[in-house]
Amino acid sequence: MLTTWIVVADEGRARILTPGEPGRDLREIEVLTDPAARADGADLRRDAQGRYYGKGERNQAHSVPPRTDPLEKEAELFARLVAEHLCKARRENRFDRLQLVAAPRFLGRLRPLLDACVQEVVVDEVNKDLVNVDLHTLTQRFKPTLGGRALGA
16 A cells, blocks of 8 residues: 655644545644744844954954854744655655645755756645645645645645
8 A cells, every 4th residue: 555645744843644544634744844934033043143354444343244144044944844844755665655735935946956867756845835834724624645645725
């Protein structure tokens, strides 16, 4: 029997679900989280901004703002973590089919990071932020068919 995983994710949380017994709700088998992705920008500042001196100025330093938004960087790191977790699980044969349900921006980040062995088993992608939806509602939205493939809404 083929094992289907449904990954419901956003930039700070990824829920891994699988169909349960016939007539039952989806089961949550794992949750990956990144509290830093939801942190306030000030909370992410781990170091002071860079400093530079103007030409001939030795006593006046100027701050240099970061080139990337810290929240964007954390979201990228979390997407990498999710992609690596899926790759490892696929190599361990923990799932045979994968459905990705993610907030549009996160799905766009995650898609290019997926290893080829994971990409080849993706059966559906849904670009909706449903990470906070309860299991019963998700079950109704993604009822598995007889062949084991979950349908997107």
